[in-house]
Amino acid sequence: MIKKEIFFLLTLIVFSTVSAQQKPYLNYGPPLDIPLVFSANFGELRSNHFHMGVDYKTKGVQGVKILAIEKGYIARVKVSSFGYGKVIYINHPNGVTSVYAHCSKFLGELDSIVSKIQSTEQNFEIDYYPQPNEIKVVKGQNIALSGNTGSSTAPHLHFELRDTKSETALNPLLYGFNITDHKSPIINRLKLYSITEQGYISSNKTYSHNLLLKNGTYSTEEKYLKIPFDFINKNGGIGIAIDTYDPYDLSSNKLGIYGSDLKINDSSIFQMRIDSVSFEDTRYINSHKDYYEFSTNHRHYHKSFKTDVNPLPIYILNNNGKINCKIGDTLNLNYSCYDTKGNTSKCAIKIIIDDLKTEIPQNNLASTDYIQPNENKIFSVGKMNIAFTKGTLYEPEIIKIKEGVNEFSIGSRKIPIQKPVHIQLHQPNIPFLKASSYYFTVNDRFLTTSYKNDSLTTFSKYLGDFKIRQDTINPTIKPRNFTINKPLNSNEITWSIFDYQSGINDYDLFIDGKWYLIEYEYKNNSVKFNCTGIKGVKTVKMIVKDNCNNKTEWQEELNFQ
Numbered sequence: 001m002i003k004k005e006i007f008f009l010l011t012l013i014v015f016s017t018v019s020a021q022q023k024p025y026l027n028y029g030p031p032l033d034i035p036l037v038f039s040a041n042f043g044e045l046r047s048n049h050f051h052m053g054v055d056y057k058t059k060g061v062q063g064v065k066i067l068a069i070e071k072g073y074i075a076r077v078k079v080s081s082f083g084y085g086k087v088i089y090i091n092h093p094n095g096v097t098s099v100y101a102h103c104s105k106f107l108g109e110l111d112s113i114v115s116k117i118q119s120t121e122q123n124f125e126i127d128y129y130p131q132p133n134e135i136k137v138v139k140g141q142n143i144a145l146s147g148n149t150g151s152s153t154a155p156h157l158h159f160e161l162r163d164t165k166s167e168t169a170l171n172p173l174l175y176g177f178n179i180t181d182h183k184s185p186i187i188n189r190l191k192l193y194s195i196t197e198q199g200y201i202s203s204n205k206t207y208s209h210n211l212l213l214k215n216g217t218y219s220t221e222e223k224y225l226k227i228p229f230d231f232i233n234k235n236g237g238i239g240i241a242i243d244t245y246d247p248y249d250l251s252s253n254k255l256g257i258y259g260s261d262l263k264i265n266d267s268s269i270f271q272m273r274i275d276s277v278s279f280e281d282t283r284y285i286n287s288h289k290d291y292y293e294f295s296t297n298h299r300h301y302h303k304s305f306k307t308d309v310n311p312l313p314i315y316i317l318n319n320n321g322k323i324n325c326k327i328g329d330t331l332n333l334n335y336s337c338y339d340t341k342g343n344t345s346k347c348a349i350k351i352i353i354d355d356l357k358t359e360i361p362q363n364n365l366a367s368t369d370y371i372q373p374n375e376n377k378i379f380s381v382g383k384m385n386i387a388f389t390k391g392t393l394y395e396p397e398i399i400k401i402k403e404g405v406n407e408f409s410i411g412s413r414k415i416p417i418q419k420p421v422h423i424q425l426h427q428p429n430i431p432f433l434k435a436s437s438y439y440f441t442v443n444d445r446f447l448t449t450s451y452k453n454d455s456l457t458t459f460s461k462y463l464g465d466f467k468i469r470q471d472t473i474n475p476t477i478k479p480r481n482f483t484i485n486k487p488l489n490s491n492e493i494t495w496s497i498f499d500y501q502s503g504i505n506d507y508d509l510f511i512d513g514k515w516y517l518i519e520y521e522y523k524n525n526s527v528k529f530n531c532t533g534i535k536g537v538k539t540v541k542m543i544v545k546d547n548c549n550n551k552t553e554w555q556e557e558l559n560f561q
């Protein structure tokens with residue numbers, strides 16, 4: 001029977017693979033010239049987004065050859081100090097785009113083109129879209145070297161496949177990038193919620209249970225769980241979430257699961273499968289996961305229920321996963337989760353709805369105290385106007401606003417939002433010449449701020465604690481690996497640059513009046529300059545600006561050997 005179930009599951013996965021592609025299949029080559037080992041897979045739960053590709057290890061070093069997986073042309077190349085760092089996008093004949101992020105160096109014709117654009121724009125950061133077929137590549141061509149640029153925290157290759165037309169991210173493991181994996185997912189915990197008919201969580205009370213593996217199936221220590229009937233929302237029911245991850249043969253990294261199926265009394269009521277996710281929808285991960293558990297305890301709970309306003313395409317059945325029940329019901333809960341290789345884990349739990357009453361409070365989500373996800377709402381508090389637009393919230397929320405001197409709070413950082421909140425603070429006494437020095441922060445994050453119509457204005461994708469700050473302090477510039485009065489014998493020199501308040505915004509290097517490229521690395525507050533070919537005593541000037549237009553100029557005579 002078990003063999004038949006596995007065969008059936010594998011058949012479903014193969015079918016979903018063909019269905020998800022909907023494109024002519026190409027025999028893709030590897031994106032690296034070393035054995036492929038994962039450190040992260042597609043669809044993993046991350047902060048405010050699903051992981052939109054796969055991460056390949058590069059043996060802890062930079063400089064591994066990155067290879068084009070198929071013929072095509074370079075459609076985009078971007079250089080940034082943050083995000084994907086140095087990244088290449090290649091369009092292929094079958095309507096798929098491959099993406100190679102965190103590169104340390106571009107190679108060949110592409111490197112020359114990028115250098116020319118940087119010099120023309122006098123900027124390290126560029127975003128360039130070549131004409132179709134302007135820069136052609138062939139399968140297996142060495143297009144770049146792996147690195148650790150952008151927001152990467154260790155050397156690796158972040159690799160994606162996207163639908164070229166829609167730019168939707170596709171699961172690479174459904175496109176022939178095979179892996180060695182015989183390990184089934186690990187199921188750690190079960191959590192039960194009281195939910196409304198629309199899938200909203202209606203009580204602050206939840207039930208959490210650790211799960212143990214017994215005879216090949218995960219379950220609780222108890223033979224069954226008793227749930228008091230007043231835990232159940234009158235017009236809704238119960239929702240469950242599972243804390244789970246997927247181990248992998250070749251590394252100790254905890255990967256994300258591919259799909260799951262929840263059955264109640266042998267009937268499937270909720271199914272999930274992460275074949276693809278659009279960048280427009282990826283932030284809805286905050287509705288899919290238990291946001292509190294992830295942000296507070298870093299637990300990876302996948303909800304097996306959804307709200308009516310969650311548009312993610314990863315859900316298979318046409319319902320929201322609500323478990324209907326009444327006093328005396330016995331619910332035989334069977335949950336299974338699996339990876340793309342068909343390795344499956346199962347959880348079986350018996351739940352009894354008891355007639356015991358515990359006076360568990362239910363929140364009246366229809367109350368006017370709550371802002372609804374599909375509601376526009378403007379708050380006017382003191383000198384502030386705060387605008388929530390339709391689609392900002394994932395659940396009905398009570399948003400408390402506290403006003404103070406140069407600081408205030410909007411809701412809580414524990415409440416995630418999908419769209420930015422517009423904040424306008426009337427400040428008529430700011431002198432025009434000093435207006436650019438003022439800015440907002442949220443939970444100590446810098447927010448781009450403008451001053452017009454006697455008001456400071458910003459947009460924030462976070463709620464929590466806000467402050468109004470003024471930055472009149474210039475950034476600092478200090479030599480890092482060289483001494484001013486000594487000859488320079490290195491092929492690379494570096495400076496430490498730092499801004500104590502609003503953060504670094506721009507940086508330029510001039511040698512004898514000519515602009516030269518320098519690379520900014522925010523992770524260690526430094527810029528580096530490859531000085532190969534520079535000889536003799538030169539006047540070197542660096543200009544660094546912060547986000548409030550405070551500027552520092554550093555100038556010295558340096559002797560290049």
